Amino acid sequence: MFQLTQLRCFVAVASELHFGRAAVLLNMTQPPLTRQIQLLEHEVGVQLLERSGGAVRLTVAGRIFLREAEDILRRSQAATLAARRAMQAEAGSVTMGFIPAASFTILPQLLAFVRARLPDVHLVLREMQSVDQIEALGADRIDIGIVRPFAPRSFSACAPLLREPFMLAMPLEHPLAAQDEVPLSALQGQAFIEFCPSESRYLYEIVAGQLRANGVAPETVQTLSHTHSILALVDANVGIALVPRSAMKLRYANVCFKPMANVTGLDVELHLAWRREGRHGVANTLRELLQGAFPAAD
Secondary structure, eight states: OOOHHHHHHHHHHHHHTOHHHHHHHTTSOHHHHHHHHHHHHHHHTSOOEEEETTEEEEOHHHHHHHHHHHHHHHHHHHHHHHHHHHTSSSOEEEEEEEOGGGGGTTHHHHHHHHHHHOTTEEEEEEEOOHHHHHHHHHTTSOSEEEEOOOOOOTTEEEEEEEEEEEEEEEETTSGGGGOSSEEGGGGTTOEEEEEOTTTSHHHHHHHHHHHHHTTOOOEEEEEESOHHHHHHHHHTTSOBEEEEGGGGGSOOTTEEEEEEESOSSOEEEEEEEEETTOOOHHHHHHHHHHHHHOOOOO
């Protein structure tokens, strides 16, 4: 396989169309330059340059190869710079996972904050469910993640970023919409849309646990995995639902939101997760900055 040195020699000759000038440009003598071009043509298997007397010109294959060679050299330089920047504390690329719900809660603020504080950090975003993010952290496919609380893992650590209460979402004409606050007991017998116990287990267990603890049994009419889907059914008068307060940012014409009265423990969290032994300098800097800037708050 050809080497980057051979590509640099070829690009220099192709640019100058003169071996002598290319040799000066590369700070080398002409015989080794000629040898590098010969080795390259042997590896590629085609003639790239035509030599006639003192004149040099590109063959058809040489013109095509030149574009690819220049691209390879650009990418090799970019890769080198990226690797060096990754070891710096305030520059480089960080891959961040996030759950869909974060896109209308903390993610917009977080992105604006990072751009302002760490302008040389490039965030690569990956939308993933919490369980997939934890697996990706373990496999070193992402550097940090925004997740729902999860069972402890030996390779990962986490800290709360956001805590918010559940709100009751209902159609505008629903009788409970007239109240300033709604007691949990008012959900008894109501047509209720709940989170799926398998795909949204964290949210489901919070709501179901509170309902059980208070002896309240609404009539479940649908179970769905995502907040926006639940609100779409509320908007269609299918039922009412308990959703995180940040869902109020999703605008549905026929949906209103009311806080719950005299309920403790009916709130939800988002956590920042990372590898315990992460050696990525800029990822560590970003994580520490976010922990300080976004302490969990109601």
